[in-house]
Each structure stands twice: as C-alpha cells, then as structure tokens.
Amino acid sequence: MFRSSSLKWTATYAPRGVHGLIDIQRQAWHTCSMLTSGLVKLPSTLFEKLWKSRLIAEMDGGWALIHIDRHLLHDLSSPQAFSGLRREGRRVRSPELAMAVPDHIVDTHIGRDDATVPGGEAMIVSLRSNAREAGIKLFDIGDAYQGIVHVVAAERGVVLPGMAVACGDSHTCTLGALGCWAFGIGTSEVEHVLATQTLVLRKPASMRMTVRGRLGKGVTAKDLALGIIAQIGVGAVQGGVLEFAGETVEGLSMEERFTLCNMGIEASARSAMIAPDDTTFQYVAEKAALQFDLADAITDWRTLRTDADAVFDEEFAFDCAGLEPQISWGTNPGQTVGINQTVPETPGSASPRERDAARRAMDYMGLVPGQPLAALPVHKVFIGSCTNARLSDLQSAASIVAGHRVASGVQALVVPGSSEIKKQAEQLGLDRIFREAGFEWRESGCSMCVGMNADRVEPGQRCVSTSNRNFEGRQGPGARTHLASPATAAASAIVGAIADCREFVSA
C-alpha cells in the first residue's frame, strides 16, 4: 500500500515582492555565470520539463515532433479520422497507447443499448468496429468502466503524470490535473496521432495562475474556476499552457483539481496542469492494477514541478477571499458573477463591440442589467459532465438534496461521470437520495452538457448546469444555460429557481 507520509515534499511556491529584487538580480547574475560555465541547467517550468521529456526531434522554424503517450478516442471526433486512415491505406501505429469509449452521443436512460438519437447509433458502431479492427482497448456501452472519456482515462489509470496526452475533445485539459500535458485536438490531428503516435507542434506559451486563500463554506473548485475566468477573461491564455499553482491549488483534492483544469480551455488554455504531489500519487496508487513499481515512478514524477526561478510568459493571480458561489449570467463562461449579485451593467468604458456583446448575451438569456440572478425560475437542472460528475460532486449535491423534493415543474438529471462512479454512488445510496427527491438517475455519458443525445434543454428554457459551457444553443437551440457547482445546481433544483447553496449547507 502506498503511504503518503513517507513522501513529504516542500512547496516551491514562494511569493516574492519588491524586497526580493536585489536577491533576484544577484541570483540572476550568478545563474548566468554558472550557465556559461555549463554547470547549471536553466530553470524550467513544469510544462517545459514535460515538453523536453516528450520531444522526439526539433524541426525547422521552431517546430518539434512530440511523442503522444496516450491517445483517447470517442464517438464524436474519431470516425472521420479512421476513414481518412483507411483511404490512405495507413495503419494505427501504436494501438496499445490508445483507448476508446463512446460518450458524446450515447443514450443515458437506464437499460440503454446502442439506440440513441437518429444517426447516433452509426457513430457508436463506427467507434466499436474501428477500435476492434485496430486492437484498441474499448470501454463499450454495457462495460463496467464506460463513461466520459476524461473521467474514465483518469479512473482506469490510463493517464499518468509525466505523459503527453491527446484527445479529439477540447476538455482534454482536464487530465493535466494529474501533472501531465493533456490537450484537445481536431480530427485531422487524431488521424495524425493514429498513424504516427506523434504530433508536429510549436511550443506553446507557459503561463501560471497562482491561487491563494481559502474557499469558504459552499464554495467549490467549480466556483473557483468560474471566478478565475470571470476575472481574466475567456481569451486570456491565448492557446497557451496554464499551470495552476499556489496554496489553494495544493490543498485541492484530485477530483477538485480535475474540475479546475477542466475549465482551463474556457480561458483558452489548450492545456491546464498542476504539478503532481502526494495527492496525485495517492490517487494514482489507488487506480487500477498498475504494472510497474510506483516508487521508481514517483521518484521521477517529483521532479515534475516548476523550478523556483523559472520564468513564465505571463503570470496571473487569484485570491479566494470573498469568493461566493458563482453563477454565469451570459453566453460565455467569463460572464459570471457571485450568486447574490446582479446581471452587471455594461461599464461606461466598454467599447461598442463589448457593449453589443453584452446586450446580445442578455437578450439571448432573457435578462436585463441590474437583475438579480438568485430566485430566477429554472426549468432544468443538470448535474453531470467531465467538469462535475465525479463521486465527490454527487456527494456534495446529494448532501443538499437529502430530505428535500425537486420543485414541481423542474426536470432534474444526475448523469454520473462514469459507470464506475455510478456504481460507487449506488453503493453509498446516493441514487436513492436523488430518486426520492425527484431527480432522474441516469447511465453515464456527456448528455446535456453537449446536447447531442436526447438530453436537451428546450428553446427558452433556463437550466442550471454543472457543465462547462453556456454558449448559445450549447444545451439545445435557444437553451439558456447558467453554469454553477453541483451544490448550487442541487439547491436550485429544490427551490425551483437559482439558489444560494449555503442556505442548505450545515455549518
């Protein structure tokens, strides 16, 4: 058994003010002289270490050939890639480094089979036959471990610290919580990885978000993620890699870290990551039958952290003090406020385009400036997605739901992140709590987060959703999505309106 007590480490995060400037200069001069004499390595960020480790070859013009250690496949983005491969007479190079799971299009009703919305079955059948033909491990419908690809890949120990991981899904950044470099790709790149087990990439920018302060009662990792995006904006990371660091992040559980990294892409971080530590190693140790000696791996993984003097392309900071449960009001995840705040007035300094964007978002959402979010009636509540459908998410929601009823007229869904999580939740009796309260208890899949199967929000309906995107039409044409934590979603289902979960949380 893995014992965390024997694996203590020292935090390298050291806030540095103006006082440290002279020290830094002295240190910089010292480092320079050491470098020129070849005695010292340049201080590196976590990402730079991962990049260097997975680098096969440098190419002209700043490009590089990068090894992809795990390739995750699902029903939405892979069929066309396999077709392309076949058309060119190419084979899958390293099928043992891939896994496949149907999640986007699958039906979520208990007792389901391949049948789903018209045309969807062909996507599942295509994934299945492609995986079988190539010899790729498949967690099929009915398999005990089927689920949302990013949840399953972590839960099955498929993805580990130190890897480069690619998947044809933008929320692949979720897996960076394990201390790996995980990023979303398109179908052309899926085909490239299938054929070569590599990608040709330019090194992305390294950025860091340092978070400090304690999360208050009823304030979760989801609220932290939304609060951060509201502060820095949806375009802030510009396709770069965002490392989350600082005392708050170090204190998060593995499941909370997945939630935080999951939302990275909503700030345009193609990858998000957290340096692996004892929390990570504990999680990995508990995962499915590892075939290697963990001690050797951990010795190596301990070096996967940003060096004290490493320089980032950009640094951000976030203070959790005063952070309330968050709720999005608009049509991108940055349009988010505290649960007891109002739809913001557009500031006088806003450009015409910003003004227009805010007006359009409010029109779409059926809101006006200054309107309170709390007490706004809702039609649907969705607890699910790769953001917030892990066991702790379901426990958090269930603790609020217990002893209450879903308000009349509200359809409330719980869609576990994986079939394994569903089973664990049932063993804890969570399904009974949800069902007795009037929630629908479903099989695992992406469901109402992406609205591809039959789980949709109808035009004009308002939904409090634990998913990651509130884009126009994301949960169905005309759907009005309010992003929030599982606790906020649960409280809103009971009240029948957007509600402050803290009123349900015992001290």
Add this chain to the structure above:
Amino acid sequence: MKAVRSVAGPAVPLGRGDIDTDTIIPQNWLITTERDGLGIGLFSNWRYLDNNFSPNPAFVMNEPRFEGARIIVAGPNYGCGSSREHAVWAHLDYGIEAVIAPSFGPIFFDNALKNGLLAIVLSAQDTTRLIAQLQAGPRNQMRVSLDRQEVLGPDSQTYRFAMDEKRRQAIMQGEDDIAATLRMSAAIDAFQNEDRLRQPWLWPGTPKA
C-alpha cells in the same frame, strides 16, 4: 489537402467576438460519421428561423449583398470552444475559404490550417476597420493572398499579415503532413525504444520489476 494560394470574393462581416464552435456548427449537425455536407449547418441557429430552414433576414450572411461570401471578417477569439473539426468543414462546404480575425480559438486555428481554411490574424484595429467598411458597403470584394501574405480590403488597401512559414508552405503546396511525419519513423522508433527503458511506467505491458 487541396493546395491554396489565394482566396478572393465577397467578404461578410461578423462583428462579434468569441464566436464559438457551437454557434458555428450546432450539435445536431455533428451526428454524422462523414466530413461532407455540413455547409447547411453553418451558423444554423443564426441563419434559420425554423426547422424548415427559412432564412433569418436579420442575419448578415442572409443579406443578398453577401450571397456567395468566400471570406468572413470577425471579432477576436473566433472559433473558441469545442475541438469539433466539423466547424472547419462546415465553412469550406458552405464556400467560406478564409476567416480574418484578431485572434482564434487555439484548436479551431490548427484545424482550419490543416484543412486549407485560411485563418488570418490581423490587428483588432484593422479588422474593426474592415468590418465597418463591409457593413457600410457597397463594396465587399476582398482577397487573401497567401503567397504575398497580404489582405486586400474592399477599398483596395492592403494589409500585411504574418503566418508561420511551415504552415504557409504546407497550405500552398497542399502537403500531406502525415506522410511527412511517417518519413521520420526511424526517429519515432528510437524514441519509443529508449523511453521504454527510461520511463517503463509510461508503457503498458512493461513487466513489473
């Protein structure tokens, strides 16, 4: 990939920022195992009033003067969100072969250039100016020249743009990038063999020591 050197034709202004790929191609169009025929779904929630595809006259792409548009000029962070390459295929199937914006969603940007959809970055100032000119009309003919790295505005003013040289050449030559990487197979083999020894825990099937 089809080789592309330049794109010329009517340009349509989409003066919003953060246009996401869910908006570009809503989820109901993703229920397919094909790349073709997605043009009808491009901006479908904005383009149509109902399920019978009645055109929404308020949507700029439905204005007669922008019929047959081949270029979109848009606000920042175009194509943010989902990795769905369907968003790129939908543009090309509709007839849009270039998008000009101050910035792009990172995955959309890569997807676009892999398919020969010219994702061109111009400054916020220049795109704002182009959008205003297109909105004011009547001139809406533009050209994007990859070989000259120039955008020609509706008033015939030229704007230089930067593009990574490897990507530019790949598009102009219609390069098969998988074939190019397969030529590096020996290096990939060598890396895999060395890494199996260096970090056996990353490799499935490696026996426990």
